[in-house]
Amino acid sequence: MTKRELAPTFVPADIEPRMYQHWVDSGYFTADSSSPKEPFTIVIPPPNVTGNLHIGHALDQTLQDCLTRMKRMQGYEALWLPGMDHAGIATQNVVEKQLAAQGLTRHDLGREEFVKKVWEWKAESGGQILGQMKRLGDSVDWTREAFTMNETLSQAVLTIFKKLYDQELIYRAERIINWCPRCLTALSDIEVEHSDDEGELVSIRYGTGDSEIIVATTRAETMLGDTAVAVHPDDERYAHMIGKTVTVPLINREIPVVADAHVDPAFGTGAVKVTPAHDPNDFEIGLRHNLENLVILDADAKVVNTNSAFDGMDRYEARKAVVEALRAEGRIVAEKRPYIHAVGHCSRCDTTVEPRLSKQWFVKVAPLAKAAGDAVRDGRVKIEPEELAPRYFEWVDGMHDWCISRQLWWGHRIPVWYGPNGEVIVVGPGESAPAGYEQDPDVLDTWFSSALWPFSTLGWPNNTEDLKKFYPTSVLVTGYDILFFWVARMMMFGLFAMDGVPPFGTIVLHGLVRDQFGKKMSKSKGNVVDPLEFIDKYGADALRFTLARGSNPGKDQALAEDWIAGSRNFATKLWNATRFAMMNGVTVEGDLPPVSALNAIDKWILSRLSETTAEYSELLSTYEFARASEVIYHFAWDDLCDWYLELSKEAFASGNAQATQRVLGYVLDQLFRLLHPVMPFITEELWTTFTGGETLMTAAWPASNSSHLDKDSEELITQLQRVITEVRRFRNDQGVKPSQKIPGRFIAPADVAQYSSAMAFLLKLELGDFTPSASVEIGNIKCELDLSGAVDVEAERARLEKDLATAKKDLATAEVKLNNQGFMAKAPESVVAEIRERQAATTADIERITAQLAALK
RNA sequence: GGGUGGUUAGCUCAGUGGUAGAGCGUCUCGUUUACACCGAGAAUGUCGGGGGUUCGAAACCCUCACCGCCCA
Secondary structure, three states, rough: OOOOOOOOOOOHHHHHHHHHHHHHHHOOOOOOOOOOOOOEEEOOOEEEOOOOOOHHHHHHHHHHHHHHHHHHHHHOOOOOOOEEEEOOHHHHHHHHHHHHOOOOOHHHHOHHHHHHHHHHHHHHHOOOOHHHHHOOOOOOOOHOOOOOOOOOHHHHHHHHHHHHHOOOOOEEEEEEEEOOOOOOOEEEEHHHEEEEEEEEEEEEEEEOHHHHEEEEEEOOOHHOOOOOOEEOOOOOOOOOOOOEEEOOOOOOEEEEEEEEEOOOOOOOOOOOEEOOOHHHHHHHHHHHHHOOOOOOOOOOEEEEOOOOOOOOOOHHHHHHHHHHHHHOOOOOEEEEEEEEEEEEOOOOOOOOOOOEEEEEEEOOOOHHHHHHHHHHHHOEEEEOOOOHHHHHHHHOOOOEEEEEEEEOOOOOOOOOOOOOOEEEEEOOOOOOOOOOEOOOOOOHHHHHHOOOOHHOOOOOOOOOOOHHOOOOOOEEEEEEHHHHHHHHHHHHHHHHOOOOOOOEEEEEOOOOEOOOOOOOOOOOOOOOHHHHHHHHOHHHHHHHHHHHHHHOOOEEEEOOHHHHHHHHHHHHHHHHHHHHOOOOOOOOOOOOOOOOHHHHHHHHHHHHHHHHHHHHHHHHHHHHHHHHHHHHHHHHHHHHHHHHHHHHHHHHHOOOHHHHHHHHHHHHHHHHHHHOOOOOOEEEEEEEEHHOOOOOOOOOOOOOHHHHHOOOHHHHHHHHHHHHHHHHHHHHOOOOOOOOEEEEEEEOOOOHHHHHHHHHHHOOEEOOOOOEEEEEEOOOOEEEOOOOOOHHHHHHHHHHHHHHHHHHHHHHHHHHHHHOOOHHHHHHHHHHHOOOOOOOHHHHHHHHHHHHHHHHO
């Protein structure tokens, strides 16, 4: 063992990067699939290859690293598997933007060249987030780094596609899908974000005279594609119209009035226009009534096929023109502007989504989603916190078929080939299509491959050692915001592909990181923070501790730079406490002295350590990161630094501290182990320096030692703390400077009096003979003091009167209870006893304070 | 419209039946050799409103108000 000196101050930047590299080089992060140890597996929610580490990643990864490091220390074969997602639209957009700067589009390059270009971009500037994860200290197994477009993961995609197709869980159909007219691709429901936008609500009169009917719309241009008007079957206002036709203005098309129970008679006029090709609800109505699907908007959202003056206009231009033309014909009955309503936007480029009829590939989700729901319902998979389970059920139980085809070039190309005579075949891994067949030009939704992540990253479809050892994964840690995007899909595909074995045992959901006022971070608000800046400024440990400390299960957390500074202060505190220990000969060598040989102060800290260890471990293993952090923080700062070290200073100063040197050594050793998962860098530095050990990463996790629990010592130290606090308060009230030594002595029972010198040392009292001029009483303990000058009687009286008032109030509340017959009859004995004790104690206090007040006069 | 979470100290939040807590901030004193990224002391709450259950409610029930999120 080689002990080193501790630098005078802790500078995170000086140790973090080299320490991280050392960890990687030493193979501590690398999991062994042939190990006999029980596995513990986490797969990282793969960040986008285009992404940079934002504060949400920092939180997510801190929690995962925390669990991984703890489990590793607990003797598990811990695997935290890193990797990235190819992020179809996002990545394609990035590269297209680069091309646009040169005046090129992807079509100028052609498909093959463009995809090559994307790979080049990835090699050069993709995956920056991986380096940033290292700054955070993530103990991920870099030897297993995965990427959704890699060869093995692509094989997994082909395999499952074919398997789903063969079981008729993938089909091709003409449906209304969400279409982004800018990205020129279909989007799944979850790639659409709704916001309340300003629009217009225009009421239009169709038909004339008796066959007149008024409909309202926010998209007037869609009237060009109307093929019906629908009313509720029970709506008497329109009973006479059902089955008849009305004329659509401008294009003079006769369309039927149909009765459909899905029409809300209370909304507007109770009659709705039906545009089956451009609205999902209308499409459904169309199916029920055999209506024609008139496509009147093309891929760019320009009007087509109407044989009118509107052809060629884009949707907004046409909306205006259509309203103008209707107004000129006197067809506009009412206009509401602005009209606030929910509008869907492309989650990638924010363009307003256009519902569009088109031929796409779908996953039939009903059976898969059922299984995904059941796995949670029957308890095979737990959701933490369980309050979020209803959201999960709401989603999986009401999921629409999943549109998986995307009109992009970057992604897994759909393995379907079409023959010259309309044949359709799916080409699995290792197979090839017959000559003359052409492959479907579309690629798969990015989430299709992400849904395979928990097993594709372990080598599936091959039955690899990794897959055998590490599947199913233990926990999935992610934000509740992607419960639907990703988690539900992994559940569906995991259960399907892995013969009903769910991809993880527990889903741990955390919240979002918000700004210091609890507001959502957004670029437009300018309140977005950069975790890397915080790491530069305060160290990774400080950021990690702050995030863990703020992470209550499933709840959002506010984050302010001040809190991170506070965590940095905590790190400094640990550093300095260790320096103090080291300069006082504290050691981890030799056996811990038997408890019977220890003084109450040493017994007390061991007892507190044991309690803290148990509580903290329990909280961490139940994903209560905030509460765990709070517990360890107060143990380290309050119990250890503020009390134990202070109470022990007299022993160190007097050179009579052999037992304490060893006890403190033990406590620090254990504390560093406990803190290591959250604050890996500083604990590693302190521990290796202090103990001379090789690494804390594989050191054993502390066990709570019940033989150290000692309620008597805890009670005694609590008494000492009260005495010390009261004397300090008295000195403060009397204007005695903290550093000024004054004569003092304790008149107390033997167990307390035994620690007179320890108390005197930290109270700056000189024990000895003197004539007291003042005294402080705490229960049956008296501290006599010589202020060697005038006692500030007024200050003392004010203090005593305040204490008296408090005591009287406490006594009153206690007596109200004791005089309450209901309470005496029904409250449990222990509670009654407690109130009685309180009554006795406050009564004694009142007597004592009253006497003191009398003596002052 | 349907779900769902919240309302506790100046701010951000813990606290699932027995005298209201933390961090930060505020005020006072202090460079006592671990630490001023510190120490000591102090102040600060009709726990959103109303009703109910209970010996006892911040907590359980009902109701209202106001914020937020998810889904339509």
